[in-house]
Amino acid sequence: MAMLPPLSDPRVLVGTGTADDAGVYLLEKDRALVMSTDVFTPIVDDARDFGRIAAANAMSDIYAMGARPLAALNIMCFPDGELPFELMAEIILGGRETLLEAGAVPMGGHTVSDRELKYGLAVIGEVDPKSIMRNDAARVGDALVLTKPIGTGVLTTALKNGALDDEGLRRVTDVMMILNRDAAEAMLEVGADAATDITGFGLGGHAAEMAEGSRVTIEIDVEKVPLIQGALDAASDGHVPGGLYTNQHYVRRRAALVSRADGHTLSLIYDPQTSGGLLIAMAPKVVEAFDRIMREHGHTAQRVIGRVIDAEEKPLRLV
Numbered sequence: 001m002a003m004l005p006p007l008s009d010p011r012v013l014v015g016t017g018t019a020d021d022a023g024v025y026l027l028e029k030d031r032a033l034v035m036s037t038d039v040f041t042p043i044v045d046d047a048r049d050f051g052r053i054a055a056a057n058a059m060s061d062i063y064a065m066g067a068r069p070l071a072a073l074n075i076m077c078f079p080d081g082e083l084p085f086e087l088m089a090e091i092i093l094g095g096r097e098t099l100l101e102a103g104a105v106p107m108g109g110h111t112v113s114d115r116e117l118k119y120g121l122a123v124i125g126e127v128d129p130k131s132i133m134r135n136d137a138a139r140v141g142d143a144l145v146l147t148k149p150i151g152t153g154v155l156t157t158a159l160k161n162g163a164l165d166d167e168g169l170r171r172v173t174d175v176m177m178i179l180n181r182d183a184a185e186a187m188l189e190v191g192a193d194a195a196t197d198i199t200g201f202g203l204g205g206h207a208a209e210m211a212e213g214s215r216v217t218i219e220i221d222v223e224k225v226p227l228i229q230g231a232l233d234a235a236s237d238g239h240v241p242g243g244l245y246t247n248q249h250y251v252r253r254r255a256a257l258v259s260r261a262d263g264h265t266l267s268l269i270y271d272p273q274t275s276g277g278l279l280i281a282m283a284p285k286v287v288e289a290f291d292r293i294m295r296e297h298g299h300t301a302q303r304v305i306g307r308v309i310d311a312e313e314k315p316l317r318l319v
């Protein structure tokens, strides 16, 4: 996006300038539309689950902005003649189920003939401009809360390599299907300062973007980062997605490394996530209330993984 000439329009409240999760377009004084899209190749074999994961993932950016999803369009790239049309229907049914769970309306979409199957959604949401949760407003002294465990990249790579059992597959699928809705509602209720969702750029990459945008340094206590069971084994067994190395390449030089955690644990900081949790910066005094609201909705994975400190030379500090 940095290669495109900047565009300024008073209707655009959040544009491409701050690497935020979604675009925000002002409709009227207290109403704005939030827009985001994501499309990807299947990461699990079950078509219905793939559809569910894609929808949860596409709505995640909407939730990260403190908005609620209203409606979505399907985007499907499908190899005609090679795969049965029932498969397409299953994927779309999965997406539709998750949209309905979120209270959003499936609005049809578009299919393109393509050599490789891909599916995703373009989601539109709504937010009161006063409650937009940006990724560039973290404040020194804030606690950093992560709401889902990480490791979807290494675990789905283990799956591709035939090295993940059914139980492991169920676990990682369940994590990816969880909506970030409750986390978004809880962060608005306690008045968090900033948020982003953890996706392809990994925990380290998205944390670095939050730190740079907020002109602070983010300190992550590596040992406190929750991992999906089996993720560390998958990483040590070499089931490493290409995206992890790419993230490491771009983000490591922006990180001061103080941690004595082993190499595999550290590498998971760069693991690209699909439908990851929210990373939320909030005053330490509201962490307990946030945790209580999450537990009331049945969520137990949320953890404080670090804090926001005065800007140092590097935006990220791994301790």
Ligand code: CO
Pocket (backbone or CB within 6 Å): 020, 021, 022, 060, 061, 064, 196, 197, 198, 199
């Ligand atoms: Co995002």
